[in-house]
Amino acid sequence: MARYESLLDAAGGTPLVGLPRLSPTVPDGAPPVRLWAKLEDRNPTGSIKDRAALFMVREAEEAGRLRPGDTILEPTSGNTGISLAMVAKLRGYRLVCVMPENVSAERVQILRMYGAEILFSPAAGGSNQAVATAKQVAAEHPDWVMLFQYGNPANARAHYETTGPELLRDLPTITHFVAGLGTTGTLMGTGRYLREKVEGVEIIAAEPRYGELVYGLRNIDEGYVPELYDATVLNRRFSVGTRDAVLRTRQLVEVEGIFAGFSSGAILHAALAVAHEAVKAGRRADVAFVIADGGWKYLSTGAYGGTLSEAEDALEGQLWA
Amino acid sequence: MAIEVRVPTILRSYTGGQKVVEGAGATLSGLIDDLDAKHNGIKGRLITPEGGLHRFVNIYVNDEDVRFLGALDAKVADGDSVTILPAVAGGALGFAAAAALLGNSSNRPAAAPDPTEG
Numbered sequence: 001m002a003r004y005e006s007l008l009d010a011a012g013g014t015p016l017v018g019l020p021r022l023s024p025t026v027p028d029g030a031p032p033v034r035l036w037a038k039l040e041d042r043n044p045t046g047s048i049k050d051r052a053a054l055f056m057v058r059e060a061e062e063a064g065r066l067r068p069g070d071t072i073l074e075p076t077s078g079n080t081g082i083s084l085a086m087v088a089k090l091r092g093y094r095l096v097c098v099m100p101e102n103v104s105a106e107r108v109q110i111l112r113m114y115g116a117e118i119l120f121s122p123a124a125g126g127s128n129q130a131v132a133t134a135k136q137v138a139a140e141h142p143d144w145v146m147l148f149q150y151g152n153p154a155n156a157r158a159h160y161e162t163t164g165p166e167l168l169r170d171l172p173t174i175t176h177f178v179a180g181l182g183t184t185g186t187l188m189g190t191g192r193y194l195r196e197k198v199e200g201v202e203i204i205a206a207e208p209r210y211g212e213l214v215y216g217l218r219n220i221d222e223g224y225v226p227e228l229y230d231a232t233v234l235n236r237r238f239s240v241g242t243r244d245a246v247l248r249t250r251q252l253v254e255v256e257g258i259f260a261g262f263s264s265g266a267i268l269h270a271a272l273a274v275a276h277e278a279v280k281a282g283r284r285a286d287v288a289f290v291i292a293d294g295g296w297k298y299l300s301t302g303a304y305g306g307t308l309s310e311a312e313d314a315l316e317g318q319l320w321a
Numbered sequence: 322m323a324i325e326v327r328v329p330t331i332l333r334s335y336t337g338g339q340k341v342v343e344g345a346g347a348t349l350s351g352l353i354d355d356l357d358a359k360h361n362g363i364k365g366r367l368i369t370p371e372g373g374l375h376r377f378v379n380i381y382v383n384d385e386d387v388r389f390l391g392a393l394d395a396k397v398a399d400g401d402s403v404t405i406l407p408a409v410a411g412g413a414l415g416f417a418a419a420a421a422l423l424g425n426s427s428n429r430p431a432a433a434p435d436p437t438e439g
Contacts, residue, residue: 207386209406221367223377223408237402239388 008090011050012162014042016170016288021255021270031284033275035268036171037291038163038194045079045086045114047293048163052185053083055158056147057091066145067072068092072146072202074136075099079293080149080183081107096144098134106297122250151227155185156192164193167288174198175278176273180263180290181205181237185230186290191233196260205237206270208245238273240266246303246311248272249295253304261293262315322399324352329406334378336362343406349380349394352403368393377408 004010021034026033028293038046060066074084075098088095097111101120111118136143149155163186167174177194179186184205191203242262249265250301252258271289278285295304323343328336336342342360346352357364367378373392374380380387382402387395397403 205386209404221377225376225408231388234389238390239384239386239406240382241384
């Protein structure tokens with residue numbers, strides 16, 4: 001179907017495209033090993049987060065936690081903020097984002113364009129300062145609604161009810177599903193659905209490994225595991241460094257014409273690892289992976305050009321996924 | 322050849338500030354014992370008194386999470402690269418701020434937030 005009542009109805013239903021040039025070559029007579037990319041950049045605001053934002057808002061409306069005119073508070077500068085800003089605008093809510101003042105200019109412009117209000121926390125204070133600012137805002141506005149994507153079951157349910165069924169419909173022979181691990185919603189929802197329907201399917205996480213600055217915790221006890229995370233849904237979990245993510249992101253556009261953000265490069269890196277293992281073992285594999293968003297928002301990093309080391313330096317200290 | 326171990330900033334007080342140290346062992350458990358012999362106290366930061374991996378510590382052998390490779394029994398060998406990282410997944414900042422906004426600790430059970438708790 002290509003006609004929708006509104007933009008919100010057009011979320012999901014993204015194409016699954018084969019990657020004939022990046023899929024590994026198998027020896028003559030061996031079973032095929034194929035890579036398939038789910039183009040989530042084709043969602044209304046250009047990222048996979050539209051699915052979760054829509055489900056979280058709808059769930060909150062149905063539960064009576066969100067009423068017309070309410071204010072939604074979200075501490076993110078990432079894709080979820082952009083998705084929520086669009087949904088909030090169309091559903092009649094005000095969105096306030098709390099973010100550090102050193103986020104990219106594109107992010108701020110996109111959020112403001114969609115009508116979101118932004119409260120900045122001083123960059124100098126790092127995450128401790130962001131936490132302090134967020135706490136202060138919440139204390140001053142106890143009536144503002146937080147959807148909390150890291151612990152909101154509607155985030156994972158969006159993928160259980162949409163991403164998973166779409167993949168099975170388009171690729172009934174699927175053997176592996178690979179996606180990024182952040183809130184864990186995509187992997188938990190899609191993974192649970194596929195495990196119920198496809199015997200032996202493997203669910204694989206690709207986790208971004210950032211530069212040192214991002215892990216600036218004072219001690220181990222300040223770590224965080226999202227409430228949605230259930231390790232039993234996964235078969236394997238890869239940590240992908242900046243260099244590998246950039247290399248694969250460039251291959252996506254150079255070899256297959258897919259212009260994606262760096263998290264998608266990290267996901268492809270893990271997908272290629274399992275694909276090559278399948279070739280070695282002589283097993284058939286249909287590996288589906290997620291293109292989480294397009295590359296537009298990351299152009300100003302400069303990491304699409306120059307050497308890999310220059311790109312790595314450009315992304316040092318940034319949350320590139 | 323030895324096993325190369327990458328140490329996160331917050332644990333470098335145990336390694337004299339070294340970012341990368343070398344260790345030996347046939348399993349992750351053996352490797353951690355070897356590391357503790359050279360860098361006294363580091364084991365206590367990685368493993369709980371009950372003997373499991375600390376909840377907020379992730380360890381990767383050649384970029385793969387050891388919890389899916391047998392955890393402390395995961396096989397390691399000379400030439401492997403082991404990376405220790407604090408668990409912050411998709412960005413410490415967003416998580417920390419989100420958790421703080423809810424006024425909850427990171428250990429609370431999975432549930433949709435109740436906005437009336439403010």
